Amino acid sequence: MEIVTRADRPELHEAAAVVFRERWPEFVFHDNVPKRYMGRVEEYFARYDxxxxxxxxxxAGGWGVPMAWDGSADDLPPGYDDALIRAVDGREAGIEPTSLSFMAVAVGSSHDRRGMAGVVLEELARRACSDGLTHVVAPLRPTWKHRYPMVSMAEYAGWSRPDGLSIDPWIRTHQRMGARVLCPAPRSMVIEGTVAEWESWADMVFPVSREYVVPGALNLVLIDRERDRGVYVEENLWVQHR
Known part of the structure; x- marks a missing residue:
């Protein structure tokens, strides 16, 4: 196996995109914050991709962003979107980063259960350490949380198996690497669209205004037919690696 950056092998960009896209529901790709920031993320932080x-x-693949964080829960960004914003705005303002935030990791379905996610995470953490960053955190999107969309992230994060590890496979992956749960990321992503857009993204019909359980969504999606808007606020979970 070989580890490269996308900057090293730009011709593999589309192949990497396929690996990422098969792991997330369609609506995730309609968050407006990454649309505004990802070009600069790829330019500024290619070392962490x-x-x-x-x-x-x-x-497999994964990426992260270096950002300033003072090590306290109160100073954590509200989640994924704001970690992107803090990293890019901090870079442009000349603010020295102290931490790496893992942002996303994906493994091709044909290579599940081979420890590939751990390989990616360890490589990103190694790069952070060699660059002098003192913290490594991540706003996790737990694998099984979509099965319990009406349960708060704080409660879900406390559910454990008899061995003390989380019931959730993705949280367990990080725990086995020494990570500890910090707190929920209450407003990690905000995805808005028309009712027709949400019906397309979710492959569902939303006949009345109300909150809906949507496949792949960790929380309920609010549909307002009178305003022709659907709004989804996703809660994630901050963890910190040693």
């Missing part, structure tokens, strides 16, 4: 190749093919 890695891919794992096996036989020349992309089997």
């Amino acid at each position: 890695v891919m794992v190749l096996d036989g020349g093919s992309v089997v």
